[in-house]
Amino acid sequence: MAQTGTALTRADSTAWSIACSREPVIRALATLPKLTPAAIAEACDELSLSRTRIFELVGRYRADPVTSSLLNRSRGVAKGFKRLAPDVDQVIADEIEQFHLSRPKPKLSQLVRRIKFSCLERELPPPSRKTIEARVVAIDRERLVAARDGRKAADDRYRPITGSFTADYPLQVVQMDHTPADIIVVDEHFRRPLGRPTLTLQIDVATRCIPGFYISLESPSNTSVGMAIRHAVLPKADWLQEREVEIDYPIYGIPDTLHLDNAKEFHSRALERGCQQHGIELNYRPIRTPHYGGHIERLIGTTIGEVHLLPGTTFSNIKEKGDYDAEGQACMTLRDFERWFAIQIGVYHGTIHSELGLPPLTAWTDALGIRPLPPRLPADTGAFLLDFLPFEMRKARREGIELFHLFYWHGALAPLIANSDRKVPVKYNPLNLSAVYVELPDGKYLTVPLRDHRRPPITKFEHDLALKTLRDRGRQSVDEQSLFSMIAEQRRIVVDALAKTKSARKTAQRIAYALHDGQPLTSSPPHPALPDIGPAGNDQPIVPFQIEERL
Structure with a gap:
């Protein structure tokens, strides 16, 4: 049936019309208990075919009584028949298995060259590139991808999709x-x-x-x-x-x-x-x-x-x-x-x-x-983001809370100092380290700014770069002043390079956007509260880099 289906779908309209015209004549002959000379002669006249051809079509129809069995078949070697000597055929199969179906993925030209060398070593006639290519094309695609790209790649491309993710109502998934x-x-x-x-x-x-x-x-x-x-x-x-x-x-x-x-x-x-x-x-x-x-x-x-x-x-x-x-x-x-x-x-x-x-x-x-219930909103919409920010466990001391070599202080921390042996969760926003958020015993958050209010807002990636630079310069101990001095130096370098390099502009804009998006909860200026950047063509550098005056 697979061959019938292939012939049925691949036959062009002309070939199919010829097969359809043959079908009633050949079917009538196939039902006869014995093919008589008169019946054969009549069929030859009606279909304009030779006696040999009539006998062939009747035999095919009796084996597979469908119209597609009467289609004209191309002459030549039957599909799947191999002309190569068994030894050469084995060389091709071995090299494909051991060399081509491997990583790193060899090219076809490399496979052809390797097979030719193997044949010459065995004193066998080397096959043509076309023959080798035909063998590669005949390999099962899933097996080929699995061997050359990995099992995951093959599964992603060929594995049947037997399941998917569904939902019945809004916000379920x-x-x-x-x-x-x-x-x-x-x-x-x-x-x-x-x-x-x-x-x-x-x-x-x-x-x-x-x-x-x-x-x-x-x-x-x-x-x-x-x-x-x-x-x-x-x-x-x-x-x-x-x-x-x-x-x-x-x-x-x-x-x-x-x-x-x-x-x-x-x-x-x-x-x-x-x-x-x-x-x-x-x-x-x-x-x-x-x-x-x-x-x-x-x-x-x-x-x-x-x-x-x-x-x-x-x-x-x-x-x-x-x-x-x-x-x-x-x-x-x-x-x-x-x-x-x-x-x-x-x-x-x-x-x-x-x-x-x-x-x-x-x-x-x-x-x-x-929905079983109406959409839910958080009880405190203003502090909702804090529940998804990273946090560290820290102690509240008289000098404040230390995080990333920076000190934060708020008068409301005083009651926590008496229990300074206990650590409390301290949330921080990597986009803006000008304040941290201390989780209080009642579950609410206290916004705690930098102890030194003269310090400018900085981002976590600025802090990490400054810390790395200080370490590279041999500084074993790092304090808040050295960090901010290094960040000021880095920002001056960025300002000087703004008009010259793409990376400097990206760094400057990245800092500006990050500091805006990560503003502490205590201040919410209207969007887009970015620094005064001036019109295009103005040489005034993008600020928040006016940091030197406040150090």
């Missing part, structure tokens, strides 16, 4: 992942290229809505995960107003389950504790089952595809990009891209989804009534 956005953004001051931002994106599996996202110049981390979760959970009205974006974005609420891959940032202690605090179940994809994250992967493909229409896009691959000058065409800042992306989400929410048959926002509205 939310998937999250990161991706580099296919666009080059520019700095706020010089309007020169910085690089590709990182997009952390979420999707509600039941309705395909996008609960929230986060865009930054930072690499994926537990902080970007927390920022994306906060954006997803909280109402968006104030966030949209600060960015002057007018779209309908009513998606909010604490999800029942976060469905994640096995990236390092999704296994942090901060994420685990924050989700436990708010009753969010963490569910990780089974290893080597990418189809379980298909919803977020398809959403990333959809949203990133829209980015390719923007100036400065890098496209998804070099073939699509061609000779397009992404850096030369780049003109959008990170904040511009954030606003554009928010508007694009509004477009996506209002467009009919191919799988749902209706817009995601309509699916969200219709399905809210199915």
